[in-house]
Amino acid sequence: MKIIIIGGVAGGATAAARLRRSDEQAEIVLIERGPYISFANCGLPYHISGAIAERGKLLVTTEAGFTARYAIDVRSRTEALSIDRAHKTVTLRNLDSGEETVESYDRLLLSPGAEVLKPPIPGIGSPRIFTLRNIPDLDRIMASLGENKPRRAVVIGGGFIGLEVAENFHDRGLFTTVVEGASHILPPFDDEMAAIAHAHMREKQVELYLGDKVDHFEDRADHTIVFLASGKRIQADIIILSIGVRPEVKLARDAGLELGAIGGIKVDEHLRTSDPAIFAVGDAIEVVNKVSGKTALIPLAGPANRQARIVADNMLAADPSACKKYRGAMGTAILKVFDLAAACTGLNEAAVQALGIPYRASITHSGSHASYYPGSQQISLKLVYGLDGRVFGAQAIGIDGADKRIDVIATAIKAGMTVDDLADLELAYAPPFGSAKDPVNVAGYVASNVLDGSHDIIGWSELRDILRDAPDTIELIDVRTPEEYAIASLPGARNIELNQLRKRLGEIGRGKPLVVFCQVGLRGYVAYRILKQSGFDEVSNLTGGFKTYAWATEKQSNPDLFDYENIRQLDPAEIASRLHG
């Protein structure tokens, strides 16, 4: 058995190792266009700031080490030019010598990955514009940082990689701007959740331009001007383009392999392409989103690794009945956004809405561990679920413990659990690690109450629309303390502190629907229960409380620390001190 694998990073290298462990006799050839196999692509941004100080740490496996351990014929700096499916051969070019060779295969695995989108924006060829996808890209960025000593960085695209790059530029001491065409960064998150990251990044002195796109770039002698569609201009010393990726499908397309409707290589549940001898994994393939059942591109390392393990077994399987099934991915992901972690799994509210599925969504803010033990940090958790209780997705943002709660909910979604099951989960509790009622339990409790009719909630955007369009149609009650109310409240809200509510029911008119709210939603729920049992028929409680509403609707402004046009005249130490306080 001779196997060729095209693409030597996550999917390809993992499959190669698994193939060897399963078959000591197979001839395995691993082709990689770049100079390194199995490098830590997820770690690249962190070398910019020095968080990962040694470049060598990014080279997880060396070619020599991999060959020694797995007896694999590794060929880096080698491009696969074409596949001859009839004769089962691949034409390869050594990118150093230019030499072309033809290599036969019994089984072929495509793991080519994805390429960075680079739209034809005028000026995009500027030498100050970079992308970041591999080690050579990183080397170019590091060289530019060393040589040109940029003071001001602009990142085009507020997705995961863009934000990681922005954070690391900032940590290196550059004043950093993120330009995002959508209304919020963090595409897998809903508005009000991403708004938490907006506020945090601006606090960190990162500038955000949201809902704005690049019109064109213009190079000047010592900087480049980014012209936005809004007419705004941003001076940049270095620019990273990070607006997304698309599957690398040229080789597959040229070979006549079937592509899917959304542009990836089409594979069956055994990860086999339309040619039975050719398999594919990783960012280049289309997969099924496990939650929605729809076809999706999910360019993440975790799914690529699991696909690689399955495909290796299937490539060696005697027949399809012995093959393992890949059941799809659900897009569980996490991002460090400065001090925050933003994690998500499954579908967000916008996605469920777009599918037209009836759903409910509730937001809770809970401590990462018992409040009386030092260091407890708030986790904001949004849960999206069906009317039958099935969990569709979740988003969590917080300084500590967001990863844990999303991993638990990702496991629950895989198991087809309901919100009642989340309420009933028995999670590890001691004061330094959690609460007797974990944030996941609390989210499950709230959702259970919503679904069994014992708690009617209203979302921030629905309430915003009412307050804007017809504020007189509801009576709005803030059940927080007078002290909290005095600091800030919603327009038109009357303050009746929860602990006074039973005594002051007579003050509340019975003509209009009531909307109650507190800071995070818990006191509002208790107030809701009192009111509903006191003859008020139409009551709802603002989910996520005033906190979520304020985050979601706040007019946030960019930091204003710099004379942008003259930033190059500033001392770098001065920039760093203004950025980091």
Added chain:
Amino acid sequence: MKIIIIGGVAGGATAAARLRRSDEQAEIVLIERGPYISFANCGLPYHISGAIAERGKLLVTTEAGFTARYAIDVRSRTEALSIDRAHKTVTLRNLDSGEETVESYDRLLLSPGAEVLKPPIPGIGSPRIFTLRNIPDLDRIMASLGENKPRRAVVIGGGFIGLEVAENFHDRGLFTTVVEGASHILPPFDDEMAAIAHAHMREKQVELYLGDKVDHFEDRADHTIVFLASGKRIQADIIILSIGVRPEVKLARDAGLELGAIGGIKVDEHLRTSDPAIFAVGDAIEVVNKVSGKTALIPLAGPANRQARIVADNMLAADPSACKKYRGAMGTAILKVFDLAAACTGLNEAAVQALGIPYRASITHSGSHASYYPGSQQISLKLVYGLDGRVFGAQAIGIDGADKRIDVIATAIKAGMTVDDLADLELAYAPPFGSAKDPVNVAGYVASNVLDGSHDIIGWSELRDILRDAPDTIELIDVRTPEEYAIASLPGARNIELNQLRKRLGEIGRGKPLVVFCQVGLRGYVAYRILKQSGFDEVSNLTGGFKTYAWATEKQSNPDLFDYENIRQLDPAEIASRLHG
């Protein structure tokens, strides 16, 4: 509806709040023998060191605050003396005035908790011996610490509370000894996992006496001598007795309520006692262990809270068909052991063995996040599973991220997942938070391989027995590097580095079964695959590697920093500096 709740901590207070939210009209009386309701019993040990500096923080809810919010008749310092089931009344005594009253009920909830075991050991009445279960206990300990300035603490019992107390004594600067009658501390853990905590605690200069019991205590003028069954003596300035708890069932027993076989109050799946008007929750009841199906006592705060929520609904339910079922607990738990977290869920190997169920157990050591990103810490993870792949339980110990992995596995166990499902979980990955192959995935991979016959493992204790009783019956190969081998290896092991193995197969005899091992198990697995495919029929790989074997079998010695008999002559600052380095 008039409801009396006896016991105002976790279960009782939670039920009271839920009852009020569900029924604004009910008369609810909450009886608490102690001076405080709803205090943070799990936080008590942390006040000893000052980690929780303010005593007031432990009083989560004040009586006044609870009454104001929930309109509940709270009576602390009140003891329930007896229940008259025929007349549905409870006789109460006010512990301050001595006044006795009779209160009627429609529904009664028992949440009396558990009491500390205090066996009749000679000398146990010493004024230097304390227990820690509530705020008055803590106040007594704090008073003794302040007045007597103890230098040397002895904790009897290496369970969770005992270890928390030991850590906090140590952090306060006392030289601390733990005496445990079993062969290891951390009762829910297996030997080799608890051994990690032994090594860590001794490194922290905590003294451990394992497999030894107290024979008697003898008071001296300024200290107490703890005499152990082994004949050893320990000088103590302060002693905490923490050998376990038993359900508080006196009230229930006197009232003729049915008790279970293992000493707790017997309840049905609706948490109703043998009297239909009386319900019970918390540490005092017997529950079903969800994994084993056996009756168990699980005195933990998480289950008590969930029981409270369910019982509140059931107490108000019109009839049994409207009642919610409590399906039992699985003993998910976690403990901070100095810098480590030790977390577990479900059944350990010893428990599965005792049940006589066929099983396999494997141990992996993985990084808490990507190794190339700073701060990655090793997590040791033991997985116990059935031959059909069903996960029975897991134990994780590490500096970072053990809690997350156990919560994920607890969720998986609740869902009835298999080890294949663990391999397939899609968990949140970015370098600061995890790995593309999360430790849970890795544990699933290893277990899948074990079950599908592609990986034969041997446990440390089985190998230890072979090496002790019949070392010549196997050939032992250490596939680590010569450098690792030179530092330490197993007796009789020959070193053939993994990357040399294919070339050196001829050196290996074919007469005996082979046992291979590496540091953690991964290289051993690759070696296993090479050997099995090279004509060696009987091969097994040491699960958990040399690391687990060494931990489990190491003869660990206690720290030897002090002249115990003269410790009172030492300067406290001197003790602290020797303890904390």
